Amino acid sequence: MQLSSPSRPASISSRAYTPSPISPGPGALASNGNVKITYTLAHSIQSSPHFAVLLESLRSRIQPLRNLHWKPSAGTLPSSSIRTIQSVDAEFVPLDLGLSGARLSAVDGFGGDGTARSQIPGTVLAKPFINLWLGMCEDADTYKNVVRRQLKDWVASVTTQSKRDQEWLIVLVHISSPGQDAAGSGGKRLFQMKGNVIDRMRADFTLAKRDRCVQLNYVTGGQDDPAAWTELIAKIKDAIITTLDSRIAERIDDVRRTEAQRAVPGWNFCTFFVLKESIAESFEGMTLLDAALLQYSELEASFYQVLKEKNLSWFGKLGGTTPGDDAAPLLSVTKKPYRDLILSNNISIFDFRCYLVARQCLLLAKMGAIADVANKATGFISAFSRTLRENENSLSEPFIESWIYSCALNVVDECDGWMEAGGGQESLSDAKGTSYSAAKCELLELARAQLDKIGIRAGHLPRAAPFSASLPDQETKSQLSSTTYEPYAVVPDPNNEEHRRLSRLGITNANLLEAIDNVSTFDNLYKQLVTRTIETCRSSGRSRTAMQFQGTLAALYLHRGDISSAQSIYAKLPIAYANQHWNLLEGYMRFLHLETSKNPEDTSSEELIIRALALLSVDLVSSQQAQHNIYSTRIQQTLQNVFQASSNLSSPLRVQNFSLVDIKLTSGVARLDNSRDGSFLDVIASSRLPEVIEVFDIKVHFKARDGVHATFGHKTFELSPGTSSLSLFCPDPISGLLAVSEFEYQISGLLFRITPPESEKPVLPTKSNLSETRVNVRVPEDKQAAQVMMQMPRHVILGDQRVLFKVCTGRNILRSGTMSVVSPSGQIKYNLACAKVLSDPCGSIKCTNEEVSIDDLPAEHELVLSVPFSGSPRNDELEATLNFVYTTVTQPEVIRTINQSCKSYIGLPLIVNINDKFRDERLFTNVVVHSANQELIRIAKVALLSNVDSKLAVQQCTRSPVPVPVWPSRPAPWLFQIQSSDTNDRPNSSLAGETLKLKITYRSLREDLDPILNAITSLHSGAFSSQRKQKLLADSAANALLTDSRWANMLELLRQSPKSDPVVWAKELVDNAPIKLDFDSVLGAIKEMREIDADSQLDTSDERSKWRTVTMPFDVPSMSIVNRVKVAPRLSPSALIYAGQPLEVTVTIEASFHWSGSARDPETKYTMHYDVLSDMDSGWLINGPKRGEYIAQDQSVYTLNLTLLPLRHGVLSLPVIMAEPGDDSNGPRPSCETWQSDGAQRITVLPRNSRSTYTIAMPIPVM
Incomplete structure (x- = not known):
C-alpha cells in the first residue's frame, strides 16, 4: 500500500508532528473540537441595523465556553463524580433547513429522516448541540398572531427524529440605545409589554417543566452589560451538557451492544474499534482527555484479548514491509490513511499498533504528561520489537534496528518540542522535568544500542565491550537466504557486496545508510547521540548512567586511535565511580x-x-x-x-593514604624493656599481596595530648602473604596515653605513609587496623629510665626568679646529653647560660644560651640545675618544654629523646602583712603570716636578717620552737625590734631606707600527707595504672582529707603533743578519716612528721631539706618626724583629785628626726600644729591653748601648760594630743608619727562629799 504522502527518514532533529503540551491541535482523524450551535434569525431582528453586532457579541462570548460541569449518567464512566470541562470552543453557525439533513447524514451516520444508520460513526460533536431562535417582539398581539406560529414551525423543525438529541432555546431580544430612558412612562409600558410577551412564550413552549425561553436586553453603542448575558450563557451551557450526556450514553450503549455480540459470527473488531474510538474523539473534543485516554486503554486491552485468542482475521499481515516504515515518525497519525485501512480491514498489525500508541501518546501530550509519553513509547518500542523478531521472518534485523532507532529519536524530538513549548529549560528543573529526563534517557539509550549493533555489523565498531553489551544474548539468525547469516558476526571484509546488501536490508533511514557507508559519518552520529544522552542523564540526576556513556565515548576514541581524547575521559571517570562506590x-x-x-x-x-x-x-x-x-x-x-x-x-616516591600492608595491635598496652630505656609494641602485619615482599623500616608515629611525639619502628624484614607478628621498638622513655597519628614503611622505591581518620566513637585498639581509624596505646611508666622534670626550688628568694631542672639518669650511665628549654607561649625566657649546679659535682656540664651539654654522668644520679628566668607567667603557672637528647655507654649508637611538657605553680602559699611602730630610736615591726589557700601551712620560724655591715640591730620576740599552724582565718604574728647599733659614732648617717631580709621557713600539710597518699595510689595501682589517673586519685584523696577540718585539727593537735602515743593517734586518724586509709602508712607519716618537726629550727639551704623557705626583701621604713608627747600633772604624789577640782598639767612635745631617711641636719626645721583632742565623753573640761603651732627641730622640746577640770568621778584617761606638720609650699609635706609616752596612765577622780538642807512647807490638814 502506498503512503498518502511521501515519508522522509527520521533523524536526530526530524519532527513529523509537533503539538503543544498545553493545547496541542487534534490529529487528522480527530473531529472538529468545536461544539456546534445553530441559530435562526426572525425577520424582526434581521430588519434591525444592530443584528450583526449582536451576533458577533454572542459569538465572542461562546468562544470559548469555560467551566462546564458534567455529571455523567450512571454507567457512562467508571466514576460518576462531576467532571469539569475547563474550556470548549463553540462554533456559531446559521441553521440551514434545506441542507442540514444531507450534511448530517454524511458526517454523523444518521439518515435525513433518522431511519437508517451509517456503518462509519463520527463523533458526537459533529451534529449541533443546541439550536437558537433569535427574534424581537414588543407587542403581545403581534406575538399571538404572527410570532407564535413561526415559533411552532421552528420548534417542529428542530425536534425531528434526526434532531431528537439536540436542545433548542428561544431568545427574545430587546435592543436599546444608551440615551433611551427606560425609567420613563413609555419605557415602563414597553417593559410591561415585553414582560407579557416573554411570559406567554414560556407558557406556550415550556415542555416537561424545562424553561427554554430567555430574554436578552442588548444595549447598543459599545456599552454592553456583561450581566445581561449571564442567563443566556448559563442556559447554553446547560443545554450543551444535556446534549453531551444523552449522546455519550447512547454511543456507549451502542459500544456495549456491539461488544456483547463478540461471539456472534460476523463480528468485526475494526468496526468495534472505530465505534469506540468515536467516543474517545468526542471526549477529546470536549477536553475530557483522561476519559478519552481511558477509551484507548480499553481498546488496547481488547486488542490484547484478540491477540491472545489468535483471532486476527480482521487484520492484514504483520506489516512493516512498506518502504519507509523503519524511518516513519512513530507519533504521527497522518503518515498513513489509518481510518481507511481500519474500515477496509486491511490495516496490518504493525500499522495498527503504531496508530494506537500514537493516539495514546498525543492524548498524554495534551494532558502535559510528557514523561508518560516517553515511558509509554519506550515500553511499546521494546515490547513490539520483540514481537517483530519472534513472530515474523519477513523483517530483517537491520530493519528492526532502524525502526527502533528512528522511533526512539522521533519520540525524543517530539517530547523536546512539547517541553520547550510548555516552559522551556525551566521546566526541566522541576520534578516533572526530571521524570521526563529520566524517560528520555531510556529512549536515547535504546537508540544508542541500535547504533552499537549497526556499527558492529558494518565493521565500524569492535565486537568487544562496551559495544558488545548491546548485542542480544542469543544471536538472531535471519532466514532471508539459503546461506546462514549471522548479523553480528565479525566480517573479514566489510566491503563484501553480499554482506553490504544484507546489512542494509530494510533500512531507508538516510542518516543510518550514510553512517553504514562512511566511518566518519558514523562516528559523528554516534558522538552526537552519546553526548546528548550524557547531558540528559545529568539533568535527570542519573550520574552513574552518564558515567557509563562517558566510558562508551572513551572506548570509541580508543578504538579510533585518539588516545589523548580517551585518556582525558578515563582520567575523570575513576573519581566519579569512586564517589559512587x-x-x-x-x-x-x-x-x-x-x-x-x-x-x-x-x-x-x-x-x-x-x-x-x-x-x-x-x-x-x-x-x-x-x-x-x-x-x-x-x-x-x-x-x-x-x-x-x-x-x-x-628518591623514594611518597604514597599517601594507600597501604599494601595492614597493621593491627595485639594489645592496647606497650611492654617495657626492663634492661634498657624504651618499650615494645606488638603488632600483626597483614600483607594484601599474593607474594613475599621486602619491607624497609616500618614506623608507627604516635602523639600524646601534650604534643609529645613517639615513634615505634622495625628495620628491614620479609613479609609473607597473610599475617606476621612483629615487635616494634621505641628507644625513647615515654609514658602515658598515645594516639596513632600515622604509620609508614618502604617497599622498593615506594614510601607508603598512611594517616588514619578520626573516630567518632571509642574504638578498641585490637579491633581495627591502623589505616582504618586512630587507636590509643598506653605506655606504662619506666621508673628506671632517664627522666627530666621541672620543679620550683624549695628555697625561694623574691627578686631572683629561678626554676629547677632535674636530670635523672636512672639505670643508664650517661655518655652524652643535651637539654634545651623552650617556652610554649614565648612569654618566658630561660637563661641557661646562668644556670647553677645545685647537686653534687659530677661529670662535665657546659651551659650556653641555647642548651646545656652534659657528659659522663653515672647511673642513679640526679643532676639539679637552678636556672633564672624572666617574664610574667600567666596565672602564676610556669610552662616549659624540655627536650633532652642523650646517648648511653651501653648503646652509644642509639640516640634517645625525651620531649617533656612541664608545668609548675610559682605562686607562694603565704600572705605576709607588716605593721611598723616608731618609738624614738627604736622601730617595732609586727610580721603577720596568713595561708594564701584553704590549705594549712606550718611555719617553723620567721627571721629578720641584717647584713654584716648593717647599722641596725634586730631583736626578735622569743617564741616556742614548735612550728605554728596558720590558716587563712587564723594568722600568726612575729614581733621584731630594730634599733641603731652605733648611732653615736655616725650621727650624720641615715638609718632608714636600709634593706633587710625576711626569711620564712614553712611546710604545707599536703607534703606531710604524701606517704599516706602514696599508699592510697599503690592500693589502686591495678585500676589506675597511668600516671594521669594516679595523680587524679592522689589529688582527690588529698582534697577529701584537707577539706575535713575536724580531721586536720586532730592531726595538728597530735603534732602539738610530742609525748603522745603515735599508735593511738594513728588509730584515731584512720577511724575518723573521710576516706579509707592504711594504718601503717598513717603511723609512718606521724613518725616522719615528728622527725621533720624536730629539725624545724635547723638552718639549711639544701634542696633536699624537708622545709621550704621564702626570703623576701624588707625595706626599713622612714619617718621624717617622730613626736613623743608627755602629759605631766603638777600634783604631789599623795594628793587626791575630786570631781570639779582643777588640775594643772604640763605638756611636752619632743621631736626626733632619727628615722627621716636622710643625714641628720640640726638646722632642719618644720612648722608643727598641735591639737588637744577632748570631748564631753572623755570627762575633762580643758582650759588653755588647746590648739597652736610651733617650730620643731631634731631633739627639740615644746612645752605648754593646760588646766584640766574633771567633770565626773572615776578613772579617767589623759587627753590625747596630736602634732602634725603644717602645709609648706616649698616642698613636700614631711611624714610624721606622734605617740604618747604616758598614753596608758590613768587618773582617779573621787566624788566630792557635801551636804545641803532644804525647808519644805507642808500644808496643815483641816480637822
Whole structure:
C-alpha cells in the first residue's frame, strides 16, 4: 500500500508532528473540537441595523465556553463524580433547513429522516448541540398572531427524529440605545409589554417543566452589560451538557451492544474499534482527555484479548514491509490513511499498533504528561520489537534496528518540542522535568544500542565491550537466504557486496545508510547521540548512567586511535565511580586509564606509578568481593610494573593514604624493656599481596595530648602473604596515653605513609587496623629510665626568679646529653647560660644560651640545675618544654629523646602583712603570716636578717620552737625590734631606707600527707595504672582529707603533743578519716612528721631539706618626724583629785628626726600644729591653748601648760594630743608619727562629799 504522502527518514532533529503540551491541535482523524450551535434569525431582528453586532457579541462570548460541569449518567464512566470541562470552543453557525439533513447524514451516520444508520460513526460533536431562535417582539398581539406560529414551525423543525438529541432555546431580544430612558412612562409600558410577551412564550413552549425561553436586553453603542448575558450563557451551557450526556450514553450503549455480540459470527473488531474510538474523539473534543485516554486503554486491552485468542482475521499481515516504515515518525497519525485501512480491514498489525500508541501518546501530550509519553513509547518500542523478531521472518534485523532507532529519536524530538513549548529549560528543573529526563534517557539509550549493533555489523565498531553489551544474548539468525547469516558476526571484509546488501536490508533511514557507508559519518552520529544522552542523564540526576556513556565515548576514541581524547575521559571517570562506590567499574576505568598512559613522552614515571597504585588499591578490594582470577592476574602484573618502575627512581616516591600492608595491635598496652630505656609494641602485619615482599623500616608515629611525639619502628624484614607478628621498638622513655597519628614503611622505591581518620566513637585498639581509624596505646611508666622534670626550688628568694631542672639518669650511665628549654607561649625566657649546679659535682656540664651539654654522668644520679628566668607567667603557672637528647655507654649508637611538657605553680602559699611602730630610736615591726589557700601551712620560724655591715640591730620576740599552724582565718604574728647599733659614732648617717631580709621557713600539710597518699595510689595501682589517673586519685584523696577540718585539727593537735602515743593517734586518724586509709602508712607519716618537726629550727639551704623557705626583701621604713608627747600633772604624789577640782598639767612635745631617711641636719626645721583632742565623753573640761603651732627641730622640746577640770568621778584617761606638720609650699609635706609616752596612765577622780538642807512647807490638814 502506498503512503498518502511521501515519508522522509527520521533523524536526530526530524519532527513529523509537533503539538503543544498545553493545547496541542487534534490529529487528522480527530473531529472538529468545536461544539456546534445553530441559530435562526426572525425577520424582526434581521430588519434591525444592530443584528450583526449582536451576533458577533454572542459569538465572542461562546468562544470559548469555560467551566462546564458534567455529571455523567450512571454507567457512562467508571466514576460518576462531576467532571469539569475547563474550556470548549463553540462554533456559531446559521441553521440551514434545506441542507442540514444531507450534511448530517454524511458526517454523523444518521439518515435525513433518522431511519437508517451509517456503518462509519463520527463523533458526537459533529451534529449541533443546541439550536437558537433569535427574534424581537414588543407587542403581545403581534406575538399571538404572527410570532407564535413561526415559533411552532421552528420548534417542529428542530425536534425531528434526526434532531431528537439536540436542545433548542428561544431568545427574545430587546435592543436599546444608551440615551433611551427606560425609567420613563413609555419605557415602563414597553417593559410591561415585553414582560407579557416573554411570559406567554414560556407558557406556550415550556415542555416537561424545562424553561427554554430567555430574554436578552442588548444595549447598543459599545456599552454592553456583561450581566445581561449571564442567563443566556448559563442556559447554553446547560443545554450543551444535556446534549453531551444523552449522546455519550447512547454511543456507549451502542459500544456495549456491539461488544456483547463478540461471539456472534460476523463480528468485526475494526468496526468495534472505530465505534469506540468515536467516543474517545468526542471526549477529546470536549477536553475530557483522561476519559478519552481511558477509551484507548480499553481498546488496547481488547486488542490484547484478540491477540491472545489468535483471532486476527480482521487484520492484514504483520506489516512493516512498506518502504519507509523503519524511518516513519512513530507519533504521527497522518503518515498513513489509518481510518481507511481500519474500515477496509486491511490495516496490518504493525500499522495498527503504531496508530494506537500514537493516539495514546498525543492524548498524554495534551494532558502535559510528557514523561508518560516517553515511558509509554519506550515500553511499546521494546515490547513490539520483540514481537517483530519472534513472530515474523519477513523483517530483517537491520530493519528492526532502524525502526527502533528512528522511533526512539522521533519520540525524543517530539517530547523536546512539547517541553520547550510548555516552559522551556525551566521546566526541566522541576520534578516533572526530571521524570521526563529520566524517560528520555531510556529512549536515547535504546537508540544508542541500535547504533552499537549497526556499527558492529558494518565493521565500524569492535565486537568487544562496551559495544558488545548491546548485542542480544542469543544471536538472531535471519532466514532471508539459503546461506546462514549471522548479523553480528565479525566480517573479514566489510566491503563484501553480499554482506553490504544484507546489512542494509530494510533500512531507508538516510542518516543510518550514510553512517553504514562512511566511518566518519558514523562516528559523528554516534558522538552526537552519546553526548546528548550524557547531558540528559545529568539533568535527570542519573550520574552513574552518564558515567557509563562517558566510558562508551572513551572506548570509541580508543578504538579510533585518539588516545589523548580517551585518556582525558578515563582520567575523570575513576573519581566519579569512586564517589559512587562502584569498585568494579572504578577499577576497569583505572585500568584503561593506565593502559592509555604508557607513553613515557606524555606521562612521567611517578605519574604512572601513582595511577598503577590507584588501580591496585581498587583491584585489591574487588578481588575480595568478586573472587575472580582476572583480578589476581592483574594485581601481580601491576605489582611487577610498579616495583620495577619505582626501583629506578632517584628518591623514594611518597604514597599517601594507600597501604599494601595492614597493621593491627595485639594489645592496647606497650611492654617495657626492663634492661634498657624504651618499650615494645606488638603488632600483626597483614600483607594484601599474593607474594613475599621486602619491607624497609616500618614506623608507627604516635602523639600524646601534650604534643609529645613517639615513634615505634622495625628495620628491614620479609613479609609473607597473610599475617606476621612483629615487635616494634621505641628507644625513647615515654609514658602515658598515645594516639596513632600515622604509620609508614618502604617497599622498593615506594614510601607508603598512611594517616588514619578520626573516630567518632571509642574504638578498641585490637579491633581495627591502623589505616582504618586512630587507636590509643598506653605506655606504662619506666621508673628506671632517664627522666627530666621541672620543679620550683624549695628555697625561694623574691627578686631572683629561678626554676629547677632535674636530670635523672636512672639505670643508664650517661655518655652524652643535651637539654634545651623552650617556652610554649614565648612569654618566658630561660637563661641557661646562668644556670647553677645545685647537686653534687659530677661529670662535665657546659651551659650556653641555647642548651646545656652534659657528659659522663653515672647511673642513679640526679643532676639539679637552678636556672633564672624572666617574664610574667600567666596565672602564676610556669610552662616549659624540655627536650633532652642523650646517648648511653651501653648503646652509644642509639640516640634517645625525651620531649617533656612541664608545668609548675610559682605562686607562694603565704600572705605576709607588716605593721611598723616608731618609738624614738627604736622601730617595732609586727610580721603577720596568713595561708594564701584553704590549705594549712606550718611555719617553723620567721627571721629578720641584717647584713654584716648593717647599722641596725634586730631583736626578735622569743617564741616556742614548735612550728605554728596558720590558716587563712587564723594568722600568726612575729614581733621584731630594730634599733641603731652605733648611732653615736655616725650621727650624720641615715638609718632608714636600709634593706633587710625576711626569711620564712614553712611546710604545707599536703607534703606531710604524701606517704599516706602514696599508699592510697599503690592500693589502686591495678585500676589506675597511668600516671594521669594516679595523680587524679592522689589529688582527690588529698582534697577529701584537707577539706575535713575536724580531721586536720586532730592531726595538728597530735603534732602539738610530742609525748603522745603515735599508735593511738594513728588509730584515731584512720577511724575518723573521710576516706579509707592504711594504718601503717598513717603511723609512718606521724613518725616522719615528728622527725621533720624536730629539725624545724635547723638552718639549711639544701634542696633536699624537708622545709621550704621564702626570703623576701624588707625595706626599713622612714619617718621624717617622730613626736613623743608627755602629759605631766603638777600634783604631789599623795594628793587626791575630786570631781570639779582643777588640775594643772604640763605638756611636752619632743621631736626626733632619727628615722627621716636622710643625714641628720640640726638646722632642719618644720612648722608643727598641735591639737588637744577632748570631748564631753572623755570627762575633762580643758582650759588653755588647746590648739597652736610651733617650730620643731631634731631633739627639740615644746612645752605648754593646760588646766584640766574633771567633770565626773572615776578613772579617767589623759587627753590625747596630736602634732602634725603644717602645709609648706616649698616642698613636700614631711611624714610624721606622734605617740604618747604616758598614753596608758590613768587618773582617779573621787566624788566630792557635801551636804545641803532644804525647808519644805507642808500644808496643815483641816480637822
